[in-house]
Amino acid sequence: MKALVVYDSTYGNTEKIAQAIGDAVAAQVIRVGEVNPSDLKGFDLVIVGSPTHGGRPTPEIQDLLRGSPTLGGVNAAAFDTRHVSKWTLLFGYAAPKLKPR
Numbered sequence: 278m279k280a281l282v283v284y285d286s287t288y289g290n291t292e293k294i295a296q297a298i299g300d301a302v303a304a305q306v307i308r309v310g311e312v313n314p315s316d317l318k319g320f321d322l323v324i325v326g327s328p329t330h331g332g333r334p335t336p337e338i339q340d341l342l343r344g345s346p347t348l349g350g351v352n353a354a355a356f357d358t359r360h361v362s363k364w365t366l367l368f369g370y371a372a373p374k375l376k377p378r
Contacts, residue, residue: 278302278321278322279303279319279320279321279322280299280302280303280304280305280320280322280323280324281305281306281307281316281317281320281322281323281324282295282298282299282302282304282305282306282307282324282325282326283307283308283309283312283317283323283324283325283326283332284306284307284308284325284326285308285309285310285326285327285328285335285337286308286328287328287330287335288328290328290330290358291326291327291357291358292308294326294356294358295324295326296305298324298326298356302322302324304322304324305356309335309337309338309341310337312341314341314344314345315329315345316346317351319334320351321351321352322351322352322353322354323351323352323353323354324351324352324353324354324355324356325338325342325355325356326355326356326357326358327355327357327358328357328358328359329357329358329359334346334357347366
């Protein structure tokens with residue numbers, strides 16, 4: 278299985294988790310600024326990770342997914358990291374917003 282983990286990270290926590298997932302599933306791990314939307318084709322599994330910013334994924338992750346071709350037939354997963362506060366409880370988390378993309 279050819280797998281890819283694409284992530285963004287502000288403080289390094291999301292990067293650590295992305296690397297651990299990459300190690301566990303033998304995936305290529307790439308930071309969002311180093312990948313183009315067309316690079317997402319050709320994988321059997323694409324995993325996207327982002328810290329939660331204002332209840333959403335980072336703008337870089339959102340831009341990548343908006344510009345990506347449809348990934349029909351590709352297995353996908355999303356994860357987020359978050360600092361739990363009253364604001365994250367109010368605005369929500371990034372992973373559920375990644376799901377429709």
